[in-house]
Amino acid sequence: MSNFDFETGRRYLEEGDIVEAIRCLLASLDVDRSHVPTYIALFEAYEAAWHDSGDPDVLDQMRKVALAGLKRGPTEEQRRFLDEGLDRTEECIIHVQRAEHGEVREHGEHEAHGAKARPKGGRHLPLIGDLDASPVSAPPPGRDDTEGS
Numbered sequence: 001m002s003n004f005d006f007e008t009g010r011r012y013l014e015e016g017d018i019v020e021a022i023r024c025l026l027a028s029l030d031v032d033r034s035h036v037p038t039y040i041a042l043f044e045a046y047e048a049a050w051h052d053s054g055d056p057d058v059l060d061q062m063r064k065v066a067l068a069g070l071k072r073g074p075t076e077e078q079r080r081f082l083d084e085g086l087d088r089t090e091e092c093i094i095h096v097q098r099a100e101h102g103e104v105r106e107h108g109e110h111e112a113h114g115a116k117a118r119p120k121g122g123r124h125l126p127l128i129g130d131l132d133a134s135p136v137s138a139p140p141p142g143r144d145d146t147e148g149s
Contacts, residue, residue, distance in 0.1 A: 003028050006038050013045050018052065021045045036078050039069030043085050056096045062089045 009024030025042040028035065043065045050058040066086040074082060 003031055003035065003038070005031060006035065006041070009038075009045070010041055013041060013048070016048075018045055018049050022049070034072050036069055036072050036074045039065055039072065040078060040081055043069065043082065047085065047088075050092070056093075059089055059093050059096065063093070 005024045005028035009021045009028055012018075012021035012024060022042065022045045025038055025045060028038045029042070032038070043062055046058055046062045046065060049055070050062060063086065066082045066089065069082045070079065070086070
């Protein structure tokens with residue numbers, strides 16, 4: 001069965017319309033929460049939004065999407081993508097937290113993590129809701145809890 005919202009979201013993402021891509025991909029998850037490729041595409045869309053805006057709130061969305069996708073029984077290749085994405089996201093979160101606490105002193109170091117210093121104005125990004133009712137305030141230890149979920 002084809003998921004129109006997923007296909008449309010992928011197309012918007014390829015065209016660079018990140019906001020519409022995210023809206024469609026979120027609608028796709030409303031249709032099928034177990035479709036791992038949607039989580040991967042949504043992660044890619046939020047990652048593009050992070051690179052474009054530098055908004056730290058987007059990092060939280062990336063993290064939630066990766067964790068939710070990992071709990072949906074991904075293939076080995078999908079798991080690897082989501083694990084690597086989660087690792088990159090957590091690195092950026094740590095860097096942003098250090099920058100907020102004045103621990104990062106070199107000019108331009110935030111750009112090295114792929115984002116601009118502060119978000120520009122523009123369209124508001126749609127945010128994910130509660131994908132699986134799991135708290136995501138702390139990184140999962142070793143991510144072993146995702147096995148078999």
